[in-house]
Amino acid sequence: MTLNQPAGHLEDQESLIEAVIRETKEETAWTFQPEALVGIYRWVTPKTAETFFRYCFVGKVKDHAAEQPLDADIHQALWLSYNEIMQRKSDFRSPLVKDCLDDYLAGKRYSLDILRN
Numbered sequence: 860m861t862l863n864q865p866a867g868h869l870e871d872q873e874s875l876i877e878a879v880i881r882e883t884k885e886e887t888a889w890t891f892q893p894e895a896l897v898g899i900y901r902w903v904t905p906k907t908a909e910t911f912f913r914y915c916f917v918g919k920v921k922d923h924a925a926e927q928p929l930d931a932d933i934h935q936a937l938w939l940s941y942n943e944i945m946q947r948k949s950d951f952r953s954p955l956v957k958d959c960l961d962d963y964l965a966g967k968r969y970s971l972d973i974l975r976n
Contacts, residue, residue, distance in 0.1 A: 863952035915959035
């Protein structure tokens with residue numbers, strides 16, 4: 860089973876902040892309020908040479924809608940410790956899972972004002 864943070868794509872006319880709130884809600888059933896940007900990441904898949912960009916945010920969650928079905932390709936939302944996450948390293952969707960987590964734990968934070976819509 861693949862392990863990843865909430866992720867997705869921008870919808871037409873959607874800001875990055877709106878997208879992170881929507882994707883988190885769809886994939887975890889939690890309402891997420893971003894407070895800072897942890898980092899911006901680029902990864903090229905070794906097999907297909909496809910390029911992915913990831914924006915990692917930190918914030919608060921509230922209002923869990925336990926009855927809400929998650930996106931079809933999401934099996935469950937998990938809260939794991941760092942050690943539990945590292946034990947599942949072989950399940951990571953990409954190396955960006957660890958990169959984002961390590962930067963979060965290192966205290967990297969950038970103001971959301973850096974983002975322009």
